[in-house]
Amino acid sequence: MQVNIERIKQDILALAEIGRNQADRGIYRMAFTDADMEGKRWLQDQIAAADLPCNVDGAANVSATLDGISDGPRMIVGSHIDTVPCAGALDGTLGVVVGLECLRSMRENGIQPEQTIELIAFSDEEGRFGGMFGSHSICGLITPDKLATMKDLDGILLQEEMERQGFDPLKALDAAREPESIAAYAELHIEQGPVLDRMNKSVGIVDEITGLFTWSVWLRGEANHxxxxxxxxxxxxxxxxxxxxxxxxxxLEENGSDRSRATIGKAQILPGAANTVPGLVEFSLDCRDTSEEKLDELATAFRKALSAIARRRSLMFEFEQKSYLHPVQCSLPLVEKFCKHATALGLDYHRMHSGAAHDAQIMGRMVPTGMIFVPSKGGQSHSPAEWTAWSDIEAGANLMLQTLQDFG
Known part of the structure; x- marks a missing residue:
């Protein structure tokens, strides 16, 4: 049994037109916007057309189920359909479309799995409101205080946007699942980097998902002529x-690993005049590694380096940790299933880590988790240039299908 790649193509291209800006060709389907809601309705229509049960929980997560023979813990497959501004067609969307296609294919071929398989399209994976709201809700990590204070960069509150779209924000608390009700979580995603494309590999099998911390850092000196x-x-x-x-x-060389990354992605120089010595800089620091121990070592080393620089240049150093995500080890049994079926399908795969955060990272704090990557052309993502060859999408989708059958 194989997926229907033509149906996958149709779904991806249809969803890509929802939130499309004709001027820059980017997709603007940010969480809880009207375009995001239109995308969710489109997905519900596809689930209904496949004659699968559909549900929308209090966090606006959309799900479909293929009922199993037993009422034991269910297998969940999924991703998200919300986007960053000016996005491409595949990030998140691919995992949802492929998950739906796996359920359709199994149902059409008369296969009833031993345990129920559920597709979930999580809300706000891209973090418009500061976190992966949908998967956090499923994992019971949302509180009334968070609901009342989560807002986007324009100061718009999450609860206001939910109410505008007809949702009761407090019902997001009811989306929490018991860990014992879920056997495992699997996600297919584009790599969002250049590794698989440069190696000419069809699929990547993820063994670890990076952790990360982000800081806001201030160095204060004295503005002068x-x-x-x-x-x-x-x-x-x-x-x-x-x-x-x-x-x-x-x-990084002295305290990190080959999976360490550190980036200064934003900086502001004040007063910001061409004829004035800068008296203040504020900048971001994004640091990632798959080892929590390495993250701690890097944080200590960064603090020491900044303190030493501040003393040497007569500056004041301050920082604030804005976010922290724990690294996640993927489930070894699930990784081995992916590898076994990739070999059986004759796929040239590469075991690798994920340098980006995904819903799998949140789910992995509660249940066994695994991920499949497919190559990103030129390493492009979060832009209209984002793309993956249909042949690679088909390879990744068939790998997910065979693995989900294995759970049945």
């Missing part, structure tokens, strides 16, 4: 940032 302040009498905050940026490779 650029022409009258001698170089050796300056407390130049930007020079502190420049020193730290050059320290990052050394810190």
């Amino acid at each position: 650029a022409g009258t302040t001698p170089m050796d009498m300056r407390n130049d905050a930007f020079m502190g940032l420049a020193d730290f940026a050059h320290e990052i490779p050394r810190i």
